[in-house]
Amino acid sequence: MSRTLHKDVAIIGGGLVGSSAALALRRMGFSVVLLDKGFCGAQASGVNYGGVRRQGRPPEQIALSQRAHAIWPRLMDLIGVDGEFVRSGHLKLARTEAEMASLEAYAARVADLGLDLELIGGIQLREHFPWIAGDVTGASLCAGDGHANPRLVSAAFAHAARHAGVDVLEHTPVSHVEKALDGFHLSAGSSTEIKARFVINSAGAWAGPFAEAFGEPVPLHAIYPSMIVTEPLNVFMNVNIGAEGGGIYARQVERGNCIVGGMRGEPLAEPDFSRPTGSGAVTIMNRAAALFPALRHAYAIRFWSGTEGEMADRNPVIGFSRTTPNLIHAFGFSGAGFQIAPGVGEVLAELVRDGESRTPIQAFAIDRFARTTQGSRADSEPEPQKRETAQ
Amino acid sequence: MSDAIRPLIVGAGPAGIRAAQTLVNAGIRPVVIDEAPSSGGQIYRQRLVPDERSAKDLYGSEAAKAIALHGTFARICDRIDYLPETLVWNLRDKAVDVVTGQRTRRIAFSHLILATGATDRVLPFPGWTLPGVFTLGGSQIALKSQGCAIGEKVVFLGSGPLLYLVAWQYMKAGADVAAVLDTAPFSAKFHLLRGLFAQPSVVLRGFRFAAELMARGVAVHFGVQPVRIDGTTRVEGISWRERGKEHRLACDAVGYGFSLRSETQLADLAGCRNIFDARDRAWRPERDSAGRTSVSGVYIAGDGAGIAGADAAELAGERAGLALLDDAGLPVDHARIGVLERKLASIQKFRNVLESAFPFPESWVTSIADDVTLCRCEEIAVGDARAAVRDQGVSELNRLKALTRVGMGRCQGRMCASAAVEVLASACGRSPDAVGRLRAQPPIKPIPLAVAAEGEAA
Numbered sequence: 001m002s003r004t005l006h007k008d009v010a011i012i013g014g015g016l017v018g019s020s021a022a023l024a025l026r027r028m029g030f031s032v033v034l035l036d037k038g039f040c041g042a043q044a045s046g047v048n049y050g051g052v053r054r055q056g057r058p059p060e061q062i063a064l065s066q067r068a069h070a071i072w073p074r075l076m077d078l079i080g081v082d083g084e085f086v087r088s089g090h091l092k093l094a095r096t097e098a099e100m101a102s103l104e105a106y107a108a109r110v111a112d113l114g115l116d117l118e119l120i121g122g123i124q125l126r127e128h129f130p131w132i133a134g135d136v137t138g139a140s141l142c143a144g145d146g147h148a149n150p151r152l153v154s155a156a157f158a159h160a161a162r163h164a165g166v167d168v169l170e171h172t173p174v175s176h177v178e179k180a181l182d183g184f185h186l187s188a189g190s191s192t193e194i195k196a197r198f199v200i201n202s203a204g205a206w207a208g209p210f211a212e213a214f215g216e217p218v219p220l221h222a223i224y225p226s227m228i229v230t231e232p233l234n235v236f237m238n239v240n241i242g243a244e245g246g247g248i249y250a251r252q253v254e255r256g257n258c259i260v261g262g263m264r265g266e267p268l269a270e271p272d273f274s275r276p277t278g279s280g281a282v283t284i285m286n287r288a289a290a291l292f293p294a295l296r297h298a299y300a301i302r303f304w305s306g307t308e309g310e311m312a313d314r315n316p317v318i319g320f321s322r323t324t325p326n327l328i329h330a331f332g333f334s335g336a337g338f339q340i341a342p343g344v345g346e347v348l349a350e351l352v353r354d355g356e357s358r359t360p361i362q363a364f365a366i367d368r369f370a371r372t373t374q375g376s377r378a379d380s381e382p383e384p385q386k387r388e389t390a391q
Numbered sequence: 392m393s394d395a396i397r398p399l400i401v402g403a404g405p406a407g408i409r410a411a412q413t414l415v416n417a418g419i420r421p422v423v424i425d426e427a428p429s430s431g432g433q434i435y436r437q438r439l440v441p442d443e444r445s446a447k448d449l450y451g452s453e454a455a456k457a458i459a460l461h462g463t464f465a466r467i468c469d470r471i472d473y474l475p476e477t478l479v480w481n482l483r484d485k486a487v488d489v490v491t492g493q494r495t496r497r498i499a500f501s502h503l504i505l506a507t508g509a510t511d512r513v514l515p516f517p518g519w520t521l522p523g524v525f526t527l528g529g530s531q532i533a534l535k536s537q538g539c540a541i542g543e544k545v546v547f548l549g550s551g552p553l554l555y556l557v558a559w560q561y562m563k564a565g566a567d568v569a570a571v572l573d574t575a576p577f578s579a580k581f582h583l584l585r586g587l588f589a590q591p592s593v594v595l596r597g598f599r600f601a602a603e604l605m606a607r608g609v610a611v612h613f614g615v616q617p618v619r620i621d622g623t624t625r626v627e628g629i630s631w632r633e634r635g636k637e638h639r640l641a642c643d644a645v646g647y648g649f650s651l652r653s654e655t656q657l658a659d660l661a662g663c664r665n666i667f668d669a670r671d672r673a674w675r676p677e678r679d680s681a682g683r684t685s686v687s688g689v690y691i692a693g694d695g696a697g698i699a700g701a702d703a704a705e706l707a708g709e710r711a712g713l714a715l716l717d718d719a720g721l722p723v724d725h726a727r728i729g730v731l732e733r734k735l736a737s738i739q740k741f742r743n744v745l746e747s748a749f750p751f752p753e754s755w756v757t758s759i760a761d762d763v764t765l766c767r768c769e770e771i772a773v774g775d776a777r778a779a780v781r782d783q784g785v786s787e788l789n790r791l792k793a794l795t796r797v798g799m800g801r802c803q804g805r806m807c808a809s810a811a812v813e814v815l816a817s818a819c820g821r822s823p824d825a826v827g828r829l830r831a832q833p834p835i836k837p838i839p840l841a842v843a844a845e846g847e848a849a
């Protein structure tokens with residue numbers, strides 16, 4: 001039996017971006033349908049590393065990141081669970097003088113943006129973090145950053161949205177969207193038709209075709225960051241660890257398991273699923289055992305990987321379509337969307353309500369690629385420093 | 392001998408050994424990998440350290456088969472590449488990752504025969520995580536490979552042929568078996584009479600175990616509903632319900648299990664299609680009568696392909712080996728294939744009889760209280776799973792895992808998933824096949840972080 005829904009806003013993709021937007025919009029009084037082809041929060045948003053980190057982001061992301069930063073400690077009020085969010089601090093290690101110089105340069109660049117970074121020398125580092133081994137030259141600490149449990153947070157946002165009155169339709173893939181005179185028409189699942197004034201394209205790694213359908217092709221491709229988890233161990237890692245130049249990131253959860261990432265996996269035949277490669281997993285395990293003496297005799301009990309959309313310049317697309325009024329894009333978070341997603345949700349709701357957001361998002365405009373190919377690089381100079389993804 | 396054919400066999404139990412022998416006879420040199428220190432698999436497991444026990448002591452009525460199988464393995468040993476104490480922990484793109492001690496390496500194969508066997512199916516009930524509680528298989532391993540009993544006064548509980556076998560083996564070894572508690576009603580055993588015609592020796596052996604246990608004064612109870620294992624720091628006794636009345640018996644160890652569950656993770660990693668086997672109440676790789684899975688070049692044999700027992704495992708191993716040869720364009724003995732398939736078909740029919748005689752305790756799921764531990768690795772209670780169904784609308788197993796951590800720990804659901812499926816299905820009003828199956832992820836079992844990687848072999 002086919003049905004037709006009439007909504008103010010239809011959201012394609014129930015990841016953390018789509019479901020936090022749904023919740024924010026509903027709270028503003030809009031009628032909303034949130035559609036996901038599977039379970040909400042089962043893709044990147046539910047299976048990521050869980051890093052809630054501002055440090056290391058390009059300066060143009062910091063305002064958005066700060067907005068999200070204010071939301072994380074309020075999760076209990078907002079969605080009814082704390083999502084195991086802890087403000088442990090994020091410690092970014094430098095293994096060479098060059099890397100340390102790079103951390104210093106970054107700290108100088110974001111000095112006015114409120115991250116309160118603290119640069120730490122080698123001796124001080126060994127004193128405060130004696131559980132880190134090896135030739136670590138120094139580090140940069142962002143004490144306000146932390147980590148959380150993506151499995152819980154992302155599903156809880158969708159759950160809260162449903163509770164607030166959003167029509168959440170899971171296992172209902174959107175197969176077609178078009179703009180007609182009376183707004184957007186969407187076809188979803190086997191028998192759902194939707195008419196909506198606004199559409200938000202938050203389909204993560206699958207967002208490309210929806211942008212392209214409206215004449216806005218984007219350089220978006222899928223990446224598969226890989227994670228390994230150890231058996232539960234005595235808690236020793238009291239901060240979320242990253243590394244300048246990438247290669248390893250690690251955190252320890254309250255139960256004692258250490259989660260370590262740093263390599264990329266591969267898609268499976270069923271492309272919605274991916275898996276770490278054997279050699280990639282061993283590389284991460286070895287790096288962890290070398291950096292943390294407490295892990296030298298530990299066992300890995302589980303690996304996983306997830307599907308994430310990465311943009312050519314590693315910045316997301318956030319904002320109005322340039323071809324189609326009332327179409328809003330928000331995708332391509334390039335391995336770093338978990339922390340900012342709750343902030344993005346608020347921004348998207350503002351765009352629907354006000355036509356603009358109080359948080360600057362010009363750097364994430366979808367037509368920046370078109371402009372680039374025409375030779376005017378406009379406002380999104382790719383960051384000179386190597387940027388880490390997925391943590 | 393063709394260089395292009397480099398088969399890999401996982402498991403050196405009855406199925407794996409017969410498969411290897413079949414390939415060796417055709418002039419092919421397979422790699423045979425088993426995480427155990429010696430060949431034989433579960434039933435024909437060898438002692439860790441030689442002792443005075445004879446094959447008859449160890450394997451009872453199956454001693455001749457054990458001797459034959461071990462003899463075969465000894466004869467083919469220098470014509471295969473055998474890697475004992477080696478765990479296959481990952482599989483991808485026609486290669487496996489294996490760990491031996493602290494070294495890991497990748498081994499490529501042209502064909503794969505999975506003969507990974509089974510482990511006990513356990514269902515939680517109050518007290519099941521107390522020290523002194525073992526699976527039936529675990530109880531048997533202690534006896535067979537280490538020559539020790541799990542306790543001084545042991546109760547065996549559950550369902551399945553292994554229940555009587557292990558109790559009998561303990562009694563024969565001189566242990567004090569306090570009772571055998573069978574969750575099936577006595578009337579279920581009449582089904583065995585149907586099996587007398589198909590597999591008389593198996594049925595008669597079963598009857599003999601029960602009869603000898605009773606003759607030696609071991610109490611055998613039927614239609615038992617386990618209530619709890621008593622004890623604070625370890626097992627002190629067991630309580631059960633029988634025809635409406637509660638009973639209690641003091642003991643210091645309990646061995647229990649409810650038939651077996653196939654080890655199917657490697658087939659899953661290989662991308663094999665799965666089907667729900669109603670008889671085993673579990674998902675297993677889809678296969679034809681020769682053991683071909685849905686993935687070309689991947690074969691499956693023995694209890695890992697669905698529970699059918701040791702004799703079937705030997706036949707299926709040989710059958711899969713022949714299928715591999717046939718598919719590789721090598722000559723095979725078609726008359727022999729006919730014999731194997733007929734014997735396998737007859738055992739399959741007999742399995743239906745056994746399943747009726749040792750049925751799954753359907754009432755378990757409704758009798759089990761919320762505070763009982765469901766997933767012991769992650770310490771998740773039955774009630775946590777039910778709450779996820781109630782409060783979050785969970786109706787699928789991987790979603791249950793994501794939201795509650797059931798099956799996320801050390802065992803990766805190998806131990807708890809059977810029970811989790813039953814709890815989930817019952818709580819959301821679906822059938823066990825409708826709630827899905829856990830997707831396998833490497834590593835199949837925990838591996839050390841500090842493993843040293845070696846270059847690719849083969």
Ligand SMILES: Cc1cc2nc3c(=O)[nH]c(=O)nc-3n(C[C@H](O)[C@H](O)[C@H](O)COP(=O)(O)OP(=O)(O)OC[C@H]3O[C@@H](n4cnc5c(N)ncnc54)[C@H](O)[C@@H]3O)c2cc1C
Nearest residue numbers: 013015037045048049051174204306333336337338339391
């Ligand atoms: C392994 C891994 C580790 C990571 N670690 C971190 C980290 O530590 N910190 C950090 O900040 N970020 C991290 N990230 C990135 C972060 O997870 C993502 O940027 C973020 O979750 C993106 O959210 P999303 O809502 O855009 O995408 P998703 O969560 O992928 O949501 C998109 C949704 O759209 C749905 N969808 C797709 N097509 C359709 C359709 N046709 N119809 C309906 N629905 C559809 C999908 O099913 C999916 O649920 C990591 C990512 C991965 C994969």
Ligand SMILES: Cc1cc2nc3c(=O)[nH]c(=O)nc-3n(C[C@H](O)[C@H](O)[C@H](O)COP(=O)(O)OP(=O)(O)OC[C@H]3O[C@@H](n4cnc5c(N)ncnc54)[C@H](O)[C@@H]3O)c2cc1C
Nearest residue numbers: 402404405406426432433434479507508528693694701704
């Ligand atoms: C503990 C136990 C005891 C049993 N005892 C009896 C008995 O006494 N009598 C009886 O009739 N039946 C018994 N059974 C039933 C038994 O499973 C079958 O009868 C028979 O052993 C099946 O043979 P198989 O070759 O299929 O598998 P198995 O004999 O189980 O052999 C499988 C082999 O594969 C290896 N393996 C599995 N996964 C991997 C991996 N990832 N990497 C490396 N190696 C791997 C295992 O170490 C094992 O040696 C027992 C089952 C269990 C679980």
